[in-house]
Amino acid sequence: xxxxxxxxxxxxxxxxxxxxxxxxxxxxxxxxxxxxxxxxxxxxxxxxxxxxxxxxxxxxxxxxxxxxxxxxxxxxxxxxxxxxxxxxxxxxxxxxxxxxxxxxxxxxxxxxxxxxxxxxxxxxxxxxxxxxxxxxxxxxxxxxxxxxxxxxxxxxxxxxxxxxxxxxxxxxxxxxxxxxxxxxxxxxxxxxxxxxxxxxxxxxxxxxxxxxxx
Amino acid sequence: xxxxxxxxxxxxxxxxxxxxxxxxxxxxxxxxxxxxxxxxxxxxxxxxxxxxxxxxxxxxxxxxxxxxxxxxxxxxxxxxxxxxxxxxxxxxxxxxxxxxxxxxxxxxxxxxxxxxxxxxxxxxxxxxxxxxxxxxxxxxxxxxxxxxxxxxxxxxxxxxxxxx
Numbered sequence: 001x002x003x004x005x006x007x008x009x010x011x012x013x014x015x016x017x018x019x020x021x022x023x024x025x026x027x028x029x030x031x032x033x034x035x036x037x038x039x040x041x042x043x044x045x046x047x048x049x050x051x052x053x054x055x056x057x058x059x060x061x062x063x064x065x066x067x068x069x070x071x072x073x074x075x076x077x078x079x080x081x082x083x084x085x086x087x088x089x090x091x092x093x094x095x096x097x098x099x100x101x102x103x104x105x106x107x108x109x110x111x112x113x114x115x116x117x118x119x120x121x122x123x124x125x126x127x128x129x130x131x132x133x134x135x136x137x138x139x140x141x142x143x144x145x146x147x148x149x150x151x152x153x154x155x156x157x158x159x160x161x162x163x164x165x166x167x168x169x170x171x172x173x174x175x176x177x178x179x180x181x182x183x184x185x186x187x188x189x190x191x192x193x194x195x196x197x198x199x200x201x202x203x204x205x206x207x208x209x210x211x212x213x214x
Numbered sequence: 215x216x217x218x219x220x221x222x223x224x225x226x227x228x229x230x231x232x233x234x235x236x237x238x239x240x241x242x243x244x245x246x247x248x249x250x251x252x253x254x255x256x257x258x259x260x261x262x263x264x265x266x267x268x269x270x271x272x273x274x275x276x277x278x279x280x281x282x283x284x285x286x287x288x289x290x291x292x293x294x295x296x297x298x299x300x301x302x303x304x305x306x307x308x309x310x311x312x313x314x315x316x317x318x319x320x321x322x323x324x325x326x327x328x329x330x331x332x333x334x335x336x337x338x339x340x341x342x343x344x345x346x347x348x349x350x351x352x353x354x355x356x357x358x359x360x361x362x363x364x365x366x367x368x369x370x371x372x373x374x375x376x377x378x
Contacts, residue, residue, distance in 0.1 A: 003373055003376065003377055004369060004372065004373060004376075006319060007319055007320075007322075007323045007342075007376065008341075008342055009316070010315075010316040010317075010319035010320045010323065011320065011323060011342040012342075012344075013316055014236075014320050016232045016235075017231070017232055017235040020231060020232075021228070021231060022228075023224040023225070023228055026224055026227050026228060026231070026256060027220070027224060029252070029253050029256040029257070030223070030227075030256050030257060030259070030260035031260070032253060032257060033257075034254060034257045034258070034261070035254065035289055036254060036257075036258070036283070036287035036288070036289065037286065037287050037288070037289050038286075038287055040289065102262075102265070103258050103261075103262050103278075103279050103282050103283065103287070104262055104265065104266070104275060104278050104279055104282075105282075105355070106278075106352060106353060106354060106355025106356075107281065107282055107285055107286065107333075107336070107353065107354045107355050108354060108355030108356060109355045110282050110286050110355075111285075111286050114286060199286075199332070200286060202331070202332075203285055203286065203331075203332050203333055206331055206332070206333040206334075207333055207354060207355070207356060
């Protein structure tokens, strides 16, 4: 007889739970608040979507002034339409991703879907980072290529400075700002998603390990 | 309508709750964690009950939802086993009409299962519950060939822990 067969027999004979719950207790429990990983991923996802939306909505007017000064208003408007369309598409995928989650599907399927939602949010953040990076890059190129405008925008009070110095200061200060921003974001990701996804990633790997080989 | 559904859910759940208790014992090692997981599973079962079509048995559906909750949704990771927790389990399953040897075996079995990873826990649990490979592979979402391979490995691991 196999070693496990004995244990299996003991398992089969184990008495029922002593502290059985009554219908009332079950009812109360069923209506209490969930604290599942999916719920947290949803909350964090919403916060991220909102964070970037707020950044978009509350860009100070002075920044738009820069575009005006550079005669890029039309480009900006076209881009903003495109930008909000992309955000709507992301929101749609985020919503659909959640709708698709079914706790009664197979474990692998469930984990894949949860990780997919997370991916949608990740791409959303990447997209926004790319937008920040590319627009500031484009702006810098236009600025630096026109010394007069640069002087006008960066030095409105006409303090006498060397134009090359000004360019260097402009670029360095922007680099530092972007770097600080990236480090904060990276820390945020490591922390929040590290905690939230550790278990899911580990279990997914465990499930997928043999599937990929065959 | 809601009331009917609720009544049906409560009666289905009440008579099958032992399944959930067993899963909680497999995935947690203290009474607090047990209650916590039990609550989360209950919430998930109720939240999804309206989608339960009855094309499978309630208990089969319950196994799935409960295991998925333990594996994928439950936030707190299983703590490392403490001596007190083992006696916790032993105490809970102590019963006068229960054989002494079997009681010891059961305690040892739970202690050993606690050392397995989440997926191996599910495999061993379904094996102990005498589920066919078809159901095991469908529950986990892997092919039945893989289910067999993984099951054999999980059993080997368990044997090594039980009988080093």
